[in-house]
Amino acid sequence: MRWTTRAALMKWTLGSVAVGFLIYQWLPMVTLGVLSFSGPDGGTTFPMNGVSLYWYAELWEPSLSADFKAPLLRSFLLALACSATTAVMAVAAAQAVRGEFRGNGVFFYLILLGIMAPGLLVGFGVAIVARLLGIALSWSTTTFLVHVTWTLPFGFLTMLAVFNRFDRRLEEAALTLGATRVIAFRRITLPIILPGVIGAALFGFSLSYDEFARSLFTTGADLTLPLTVLGQFDRQLTPSLYAVGTLTTLFSLTVILLFGGVMWLTRGRARRPA
Amino acid sequence: MPDIDLELRRITKRYGSFLAVDNLSLDIARGTFTCLLGPSGCGKTTTLRCIAGLEQIDSGDILIGGRSIADAPPWQRDIAMMFQDFALFPHMTVARQVGFGLEMLKQPRAEVARRVAAMLKTFEIDHLAGRKPATLSGGQRQRAALARALITEPRILLLDEPIGSLDFSLREMVMFELKAVQRRLGISFVWVTHDQTEAFSLGDLVVVMNRARIEQVGSPADILERPRSAFVAGFIQGNNVFRGTVTAAQDGMVRIATGVGEFLVPVLNGSTPPTGGAVSFSVRAERITDQPGAEHANRLSVRCGAVEFFGAVRRYFMHQADSQILKVDQFGAQAARLREGDQATIGWRAADGVLHHGDGGSP
Structure with a gap:
């Protein structure tokens, strides 16, 4: 076989694997999405019993068994807070490591520990420590802290990669032109690394928004959305769960598109000759 | 001493155990075109960065216009610097970055605009005012970087291999343009290079460096005709x-x-x-x-x-x-x-x- 034939064959093979993977990734979500439009008597599997928006309407009806609105709001606020915190701390930590302080290698691995540590156990540990210290568990305090230990490493790695490509001499040029370090950061560094900062914020948002393991033992009485959804699975399986899943997926996609849009806009501004 | 722009007094810079600049002394008279010449790793760029304040010296003193600036941050030294590859801000238009130095001096907006326009005209890049660096040619970038560095009328311009990234055909022209600019403005240039052609055609004073030390200081003729060391x-x-x-x-x-x-x-x-x-x-x-x-x-x-x-x-x-x-x-x-x-x-x-x-x- 000639090498061009082999290369073509390899290209098609790898392409098929990639397409197969994408189907594998999206098919379950599409299935849930389709089933969420079942009629009022609809079951949780095919064949569908009619087509309606009944289960979406159901979500807004206050009911004792499952009210998703409050958990949704909590998860959203929590994700926003994690997003902002991750972005700020990731930039600060990456800046620090870029400065190569003594022990920055250890610092690097200590931060990455957040990715490697098993979430359930970390959450459980926080719950125990909180109890020992007499701190009340709450989604907005203990859960927030645990989530940040999980989202920060992703933002941190993103920012390290961004700074890796950042030309330090741009900052030095600003300094020799009379800018203080703070002004150089604001006027030169930040605008250039902004797409990376948005990426870090996005990690913070999406990783916190659907985090289950680290929330399980740390939220106290008021549950976040993933916990509520799992609770509902235990009680009764109705297409309203599919509706929640579809809505939150769409919501996440919207957020990502929004961030992406901002990134595209800022990049366009940097490139376009005025 | 008003007729001395720059004095380096026994400056030393170490990175860990590596001695980058070793007890180096040098006087540069007002309006001198000085070339620091030497092989890579000889400490010439480190010396330049110490003058700019981008590196802190471990001992010795640096005086600009008779004033010790060894402890001053880069933004409070009367210098400007031109970097290899020019380090133009990729997100700013040419006009914006040329005006950056004046903005930092909190000049009124109208004054900045007026002086930027004049500067761009001087360097014949006024038609590029609204362009971003990515869209400029090598020669245009070099002019933009020079305009940006000179607009605050610094006492000393530090240049780190400023034409090293230009096409060979462009270098000679740019070299003589820079020399003409230096003569016209009468400010001191400290030009770091490993290229002796540059050093001997541009420098009033050539400083040959090797292994963190100065080997010889003199006019190009001195160094060509009477080398002090092997x-x-x-x-x-x-x-x-x-x-x-x-x-x-x-x-x-x-x-x-x-x-x-x-x-x-x-x-x-x-x-x-x-x-x-x-x-x-x-x-x-x-x-x-x-x-x-x-x-x-x-x-x-x-x-x-x-x-x-x-x-x-x-x-x-x-x-x-x-x-x-x-x-x-x-x-x-x-x-x-x-x-x-x-x-x-x-x-x-x-x-x-x-x-x-x-x-x-x-x-």
Whole structure:
């Protein structure tokens, strides 16, 4: 076989694997999405019993068994807070490591520990420590802290990669032109690394928004959305769960598109000759 | 002292155990075009960065216009810097970044706009005011960077290999433009380069550096004609360096025994080296002839090797008995007598040898 034939064959093979993977990734979500439009008597599997928006309407009806609105709001606020915190701390930590302080290698691995540590156990540990210290568990305090230990490493790695490509001499040029370090950061560094900062914020948002393991033992009485959804699975399986899943997926996609849009806009501004 | 722009007083910079700048002193008079010349890793760029304040010196003092700025941050020194590759801000238009220095001085917006417009006009880039760096050619970037650096009228402009990233064809033009700018503004330029052509065509003062130290400071003619050390002589194009020991001294001359013979070398200034002492000297390639006459007291048998042509000059690479290479330059107009493989006797006048005085600890 000639090498061009082999290369073509390899290209098609790898392409098929990639397409197969994408189907594998999206098919379950599409299935849930389709089933969420079942009629009022609809079951949780095919064949569908009619087509309606009944289960979406159901979500807004206050009911004792499952009210998703409050958990949704909590998860959203929590994700926003994690997003902002991750972005700020990731930039600060990456800046620090870029400065190569003594022990920055250890610092690097200590931060990455957040990715490697098993979430359930970390959450459980926080719950125990909180109890020992007499701190009340709450989604907005203990859960927030645990989530940040999980989202920060992703933002941190993103920012390290961004700074890796950042030309330090741009900052030095600003300094020799009379800018203080703070002004150089604001006027030169930040605008250039902004797409990376948005990426870090996005990690913070999406990783916190659907985090289950680290929330399980740390939220106290008021549950976040993933916990509520799992609770509902235990009680009764109705297409309203599919509706929640579809809505939150769409919501996440919207957020990502929004961030992406901002990134595209800022990049366009940097490139376009005025 | 108002007539001194820059004084480096015994500055030292270490990175861990690596000595980047070693006890270096240098005075630069007002309006001087100074070139720091040396091989990579000799400390020339570090010296420049210490002057800019981008590196903190470990000891010594730096004075700009008579004022010590060793502890001042970069933004409070009366300097500007041009970087290799220019370090233009990718997200700002040319007008915006040229005005950056004035903005930092909190000049009123109208004043900034007026001076930026004038600056862009001076450097003939006014039509590029609204463009981003990514859309500029190498020469245009260089002008934008120069305008940006000069707009605050700094006392000293520091340039780190400022034309190293330009196309070869553009370099010569840019070099002379920069020289003209320096002459017109009358500010001091400190230009770091490893390219001796740049240093010798631009510099009023050339500072040859090696291993974190200054080897020699002088005018281009000084350094070309009277290298102080074997390092300088070897670093400068067209020198032949010999090492040996002094066997005799008389009438302002020393006799030096080398591996390929004994030669007479004049002692021009400085003290006569002691008999038996290890010394080095150099002879420029164009001072050596392949047809030695009575006046060419120093003679040497060589075998002719490769021949190269540099414009009007023909350079022979001669093999000496100790297999060292000896360079001999002739004008191309002169008829070529030697071919590769020929045995020849070459010679030079005793007066054309340059005895090195500053070898110190360097090899």
